[in-house]
Amino acid sequence: MSDEIDRNNLxxxxxxxxxxxxxxxxxxxxGLGGLPLESGGKTELEIAHTPRMDxxxxxxxxxxxxxxxPGIIPGSGPAHLGLFGYDPVKYQVGxxxxxxxxxxxxxxxxxxxxxxxxxxxxxxxxxxxxxxxxISSEKNRELCKxxxxxxxxxxxxxxxxxxxxxxxxxxxxxxxxxxxxxxxxQNVGEKPLDPIPENEEAKYTAELIKKFIDKARNVLADHSxxxxxxxxxxxxxxxxxxxxxxxxxxxxxxxxxxxxxxxxKLVGMNALESGDTLxxxxxxxxxxxxxxxxxxxxxxxxxxxxxxxxxxxxxxLIEEVDTYIPRLLKLKPDVLIVTGDHSTPSVLxxxxxxxxxxxxxSKYSRVDTVSEFGERAxxxxxxxxxxxxxxxxxxxxxxxxxxxxFGA
Amino acid sequence: MSDEIDRNNLxxxxxxxxxxxxxxxxxxxxGLGGLPLESGGKTELEIAHTPRMDxxxxxxxxxxxxxxxPGIIPGSGPAHLGLFGYDPVKYQVGxxxxxxxxxxxxxxxxxxxxxxxxxxxxxxxxxxxxxxxxISSEKNRELCKxxxxxxxxxxxxxxxxxxxxxxxxxxxxxxxxxxxxxxxxQNVGEKPLDPIPENEEAKYTAELIKKFIDKARNVLADHSxxxxxxxxxxxxxxxxxxxxxxxxxxxxxxxxxxxxxxxxKLVGMNALESGDTLxxxxxxxxxxxxxxxxxxxxxxxxxxxxxxxxxxxxxxLIEEVDTYIPRLLKLKPDVLIVTGDHSTPSVLxxxxxxxxxxxxxSKYSRVDTVSEFGERAxxxxxxxxxxxxxxxxxxxxxxxxxxxxFGA
Numbered sequence: 001m002s003d004e005i006d007r008n009n010l011x012x013x014x015x016x017x018x019x020x021x022x023x024x025x026x027x028x029x030x031g032l033g034g035l036p037l038e039s040g041g042k043t044e045l046e047i048a049h050t051p052r053m054d055x056x057x058x059x060x061x062x063x064x065x066x067x068x069x070p071g072i073i074p075g076s077g078p079a080h081l082g083l084f085g086y087d088p089v090k091y092q093v094g095x096x097x098x099x100x101x102x103x104x105x106x107x108x109x110x111x112x113x114x115x116x117x118x119x120x121x122x123x124x125x126x127x128x129x130x131x132x133x134x135i136s137s138e139k140n141r142e143l144c145k146x147x148x149x150x151x152x153x154x155x156x157x158x159x160x161x162x163x164x165x166x167x168x169x170x171x172x173x174x175x176x177x178x179x180x181x182x183x184x185x186q187n188v189g190e191k192p193l194d195p196i197p198e199n200e201e202a203k204y205t206a207e208l209i210k211k212f213i214d215k216a217r218n219v220l221a222d223h224s225x226x227x228x229x230x231x232x233x234x235x236x237x238x239x240x241x242x243x244x245x246x247x248x249x250x251x252x253x254x255x256x257x258x259x260x261x262x263x264x265k266l267v268g269m270n271a272l273e274s275g276d277t278l279x280x281x282x283x284x285x286x287x288x289x290x291x292x293x294x295x296x297x298x299x300x301x302x303x304x305x306x307x308x309x310x311x312x313x314x315x316x317l318i319e320e321v322d323t324y325i326p327r328l329l330k331l332k333p334d335v336l337i338v339t340g341d342h343s344t345p346s347v348l349x350x351x352x353x354x355x356x357x358x359x360x361x362s363k364y365s366r367v368d369t370v371s372e373f374g375e376r377a378x379x380x381x382x383x384x385x386x387x388x389x390x391x392x393x394x395x396x397x398x399x400x401x402x403x404x405x406f407g408a
Numbered sequence: 409m410s411d412e413i414d415r416n417n418l419x420x421x422x423x424x425x426x427x428x429x430x431x432x433x434x435x436x437x438x439g440l441g442g443l444p445l446e447s448g449g450k451t452e453l454e455i456a457h458t459p460r461m462d463x464x465x466x467x468x469x470x471x472x473x474x475x476x477x478p479g480i481i482p483g484s485g486p487a488h489l490g491l492f493g494y495d496p497v498k499y500q501v502g503x504x505x506x507x508x509x510x511x512x513x514x515x516x517x518x519x520x521x522x523x524x525x526x527x528x529x530x531x532x533x534x535x536x537x538x539x540x541x542x543i544s545s546e547k548n549r550e551l552c553k554x555x556x557x558x559x560x561x562x563x564x565x566x567x568x569x570x571x572x573x574x575x576x577x578x579x580x581x582x583x584x585x586x587x588x589x590x591x592x593x594q595n596v597g598e599k600p601l602d603p604i605p606e607n608e609e610a611k612y613t614a615e616l617i618k619k620f621i622d623k624a625r626n627v628l629a630d631h632s633x634x635x636x637x638x639x640x641x642x643x644x645x646x647x648x649x650x651x652x653x654x655x656x657x658x659x660x661x662x663x664x665x666x667x668x669x670x671x672x673k674l675v676g677m678n679a680l681e682s683g684d685t686l687x688x689x690x691x692x693x694x695x696x697x698x699x700x701x702x703x704x705x706x707x708x709x710x711x712x713x714x715x716x717x718x719x720x721x722x723x724x725l726i727e728e729v730d731t732y733i734p735r736l737l738k739l740k741p742d743v744l745i746v747t748g749d750h751s752t753p754s755v756l757x758x759x760x761x762x763x764x765x766x767x768x769x770s771k772y773s774r775v776d777t778v779s780e781f782g783e784r785a786x787x788x789x790x791x792x793x794x795x796x797x798x799x800x801x802x803x804x805x806x807x808x809x810x811x812x813x814f815g816a
Contacts (some may be wrong), residue, residue, distance in 0.1 A: 012477075012497070013479075016480070016481075053465050063793075064799055251534045342797065364443060364753075364755075364756065364760070365446070366443055366444075366451075366762050366763075366783060366784075367448075368784060368787055369784060369787075380787075380788065381787075381793075382472075382763075382784075382787050383793070383794070384792055384793045387478075387794065391477075391478035391479075392478075393479075394477070394478045394479030394480070395478050395479040395761070396479070397479055398478075398479035398480070398760075398761040399479075403479055403480065403481060403761070404481065404760075405481045405482070405483050405485040405498070405759055406481060406482055406483060406486055406496075407476075407481045407482065407483030407484075407487075407500070407501065407506065407522050408483045408484065408485055408503060408506040408507070408510070
């Protein structure tokens with residue numbers, strides 16, 4: 001087996017980890033990284049007045065982390081897996097599973113999930129609109145009620161509205177497989193594809209899916225423009241090394257959005273639902289301080305503002321987060337990591353491939369000369385300008401005194 | 409096959425290496441890296457007055473190397489393997505073999521070594537102390553004499569005192585395997601485990617070990633607290649690419665401690681025993697200058713002082729090493745690498761995960777702007793703040809003009 005496989009294999013760390021009751025906080029400002037708002041200018045984070053985070057940078061080892069790989073624009077799932085120590089290229093999640101996480105649907109072991117679209121087909125069954133004229137979420141909910149009535153012997157079916165034309169399809173039962181191809185041809189002018197099993201074991205599942213789709217076609221026949229469905233990303237909840245078992249911590253996620261609690265639960269963390277305000281998130285953190293060793297606290301809206309190109313709001317929210325740093329430090333975490341999961345420059349209005357500022361503060365961090373928490377200042381930090389995101393967790397755990405010596 | 413597998417495979421370099429009679433010196437200051445002695449202060453190396461090493465830094469490419477991986481606290485074996493160009497995650501040594509190296513026991517091909525503990529068991533055979541009340545090394549030597557009398561047909565048995573309750577167990581013979589599980593349950597309140605073969609080929613070896621343990625139980629019965637033994641880390645001398653053959657050099661280790669000569673011999677270097685003083689080590693270097701092309705010279709005590717928390721002694725010894733630099737330069741090595749195998753901050757009194765200062769000086773190094781040999785100065789060097797340790801040797805060999813072009 002190759003070293004690279006071993007080193008990125010969490011079992012490698014599992015053998016070294018030990019519990020010493022120390023406390024580690026990972027604070028993720030979603031979409032933190034940015035780009036200069038104008039050529040030669042400053043980024044959102046550089047503009048933001050963040051005296052407390054700058055003071056933290058002075059006491060931390062800083063750098064920029066590369067969430068997935070060079071030039072890769074990370075989705076939220078992979079970006080968070082990296083921060084949790086799971087190399088997101090090695091630990092890939094199916095779209096169906098991500099879709100379930102996104103709406104807080106608890107997948108059980110063995111369930112197969114898929115991302116569903118309502119679409120429009122003509123009288124010959126040929127797709128004329130892959131998004132069914134972007135029907136409303138309300139209409140979606142009505143149609144999901146109809147689909148839920150479909151029964152397939154031997155399995156249970158779950159249908160949940162996601163948004164507009166999108167829904168979640170989950171089938172539960174025995175001997176199901178996620179190795180089935182998508183029915184979405186990704187083009188109009190073609191018929192929906194049959195679900196094709198990718199191996200012998202998936203034949204049974206593909207047949208069940210086919211049955212469901214045939215029934216769905218009948219149920220929806222009179223509901224144009226949403227008179228057909230497309231399914232893709234068939235996948236099962238992956239069986240990965242457990243975060244708590246790997247790093248020997250009691251771990252909890254505090255997040256307002258189901259997606260982030262979902263990814264945390266996927267690796268075996270506990271999750272606490274929070275309201276949308278920072279105050280609420282920090283209150284939950286404080287109340288639960290004695291119950292856990294590892295805290296992942298997630299601030300969503302910085303990314304949302306970036307996606308909407310609202311640079312001023314992104315800056316304002318970063319500044320608001322800054323005012324909560326004292327509350328965090330009052331808890332005296334042994335190790336504090338402040339970073340983002342990826343960059344969401346407001347000039348791009350989307351996630352981007354740019355490395356993300358990070359600082360790790362502990363009694364045993366080898367403090368560098370960075371004195372400001374910003375994209376360009378962090379380039380010169382001791383963690384370097386492109387440390388893979390999944391290297392951060394082992395470093396944090398080492399700083400917490402939670403990793404034993406490797407070899408004699 | 410992944411690129412990473414190939415790139416970390418020493419055969420890759422073997423095909424490129426050629427002998428050109430140039431001389432390369434790797435000077436390892438064991439446990440060199442440190443941490444600030446007080447918050448906001450300087451590290452041992454930063455405090456040490458090292459004008460000659462600082463001058464070397466001005467003529468070198470500098471950086472910090474990561475010995476094993478992010479957050480990993482390296483043992484001495486893995487840390488040195490990395491410096492020799494052997495990725496320590498890919499080239500792992502068993503504990504038994506490391507134990508043999510540590511006391512200078514020459515393992516022959518086919519030998520199986522294990523690390524032994526004397527322990528205490530009660531009348532039911534249950535372990536009450538895994539370290540036999542930490543008996544003295546003298547007592548250990550008496551007991552080893554008794555164990556040496558045990559005979560098992562078909563194999564030779566070697567028993568050597570390591571220290572206090574620890575000893576080395578080696579069996580020699582044909583068809584032996586290291587794939588046998590430990591007999592140490594790692595907990596008191598349990599009986600010693602039987603040695604379990606991990607595959608069909610190891611069955612014979614496991615049976616022989618069982619026979620030895622049964623006889624040892626009888627021999628030690630009246631010697632409480634050391635009335636039983638535990639064995640772990642069964643392993644054979646690994647068959648790795650040969651250092652001399654890979655890099656086409658005549659290589660020699662000069663070290664006072666058996667462990668470091670042992671690791672060097674493990675990869676096929678020659679080894680010269682040295683006394684404890686720097687003067688003696690450098691005299692041996694000078695005397696043997698014409699006989700070899702590659703010299704690994706090891707300074708142990710910097711690590712020992714770090715482990716003991718003796719920051720002043722660590723600083724003083726670093727300063728003493730500095731005064732030997734002119735003697736080294738007088739030999740006119742084509743390439744000189746000065747570094748540590750890992751960090752041993754005196755504030756931690758132990759090995760640590762922190763990257764280690766390194767400088768490579770040659771006529772063809774691309775000199776950077778670093779003008780001081782220290783942890784923070786080296787962060788900004790051309791080798792970067794986290795170069796994997798096993799990348800240094802190929803760079804050194806390239807600087808020595810010993811690597812040919814890859815591809816046309």
